[in-house]
Amino acid sequence: KAGVTQTPRYLIKTRGQQVTLSCSPISGHRSVSWYQQTPGQGLQFLFEYFSETQRNKGNFPGRFSGRQFSNSRSEMNVSTLELGDSALYLCASSLSRPQETQYFGPGTRLLVL
Amino acid sequence: GENVEQHPSTLSVQEGDSAVIKCTYSDSASNYFPWYKQELGKGPQLIIDIRSNVGEKKDQRIAVTLNKTAKHFSLHITETQPEDSAVYFCAASIESGGGADGLTFGKGTHLIIQP
Numbered sequence: 360k361a362g363v364t365q366t367p368r369y370l371i372k373t374r375g376q377q378v379t380l381s382c383s384p385i386s387g388h389r390s391v392s393w394y395q396q397t398p399g400q401g402l403q404f405l406f407e408y409f410s411e412t413q414r415n416k417g418n419f420p421g422r423f424s425g426r427q428f429s430n431s432r433s434e435m436n437v438s439t440l441e442l443g444d445s446a447l448y449l450c451a452s453s454l455s456r457p458q459e460t461q462y463f464g465p466g467t468r469l470l471v472l
Numbered sequence: 473g474e475n476v477e478q479h480p481s482t483l484s485v486q487e488g489d490s491a492v493i494k495c496t497y498s499d500s501a502s503n504y505f506p507w508y509k510q511e512l513g514k515g516p517q518l519i520i521d522i523r524s525n526v527g528e529k530k531d532q533r534i535a536v537t538l539n540k541t542a543k544h545f546s547l548h549i550t551e552t553q554p555e556d557s558a559v560y561f562c563a564a565s566i567e568s569g570g571g572a573d574g575l576t577f578g579k580g581t582h583l584i585i586q587p
Contacts, residue, residue: 401580405574415573451515456567458565458567458573460518463515463516466515
């Protein structure tokens with residue numbers, strides 16, 4: 360069974376640009392959550408999607424957005440990038456909610472210059 | 473919102489000894505407490521979890537205990553091995569009927585197993 364895949368694995372952008380990250384969950388998983396990981400703030404919840412609907416959102420500015428497609432694949436978008444957005448962005452999938460076994464992908468490492 | 477404190481930030485133990493990592497949470501409504509292990513270059517991996525209707529759960533060398541009154545929970549690893557070296561994260565969340573609250577994570581503990 361294939362695990363959670365995230366693309367791209369590494370990304371370098373400059374301030375003011377926007378970026379789109381992609382996540383393919385484990386087959387059959389319908390809940391996809393996104394997290395930001397930084398050395399200073401640790402792992403922070405961004406948002407969670409189920410059946411193409413955002414069910415919950417963490418405490419991040421509106422520049423962070425996401426969506427989920429009918430095949431459960433998810434994308435997150437960050438507009439007007441800031442230096443502080445440099446982080447590892449992790450996607451996790453589970454059958455129907457985050458409180459079940461969540462499987463994390465390897466992450467996308469974003470560097471904003 | 474929920475706040476999770478995790479201690480210690482670094483823990484060094486001799487191979488074969490036990491390791492204990494402690495977390496406290498602030499929201500008494502939280503009822504789901506997972507522990508994750510993260511190795512270098514990889515995403516976190518769930519190693520054990522506990523729900524608030526249970527006080528203790530064991531899986532081979534790993535155990536988690538939960539004290540709802542004091543709002544703290546702990547991870548215990550016995551007979552530590554070199555492959556246990558990693559960063560460990562605790563988390564807390566509210567699990568409700570249709571809910572999908574995200575996980576609130578502690579800042580992590582870097583566990584070092586000395587040979």
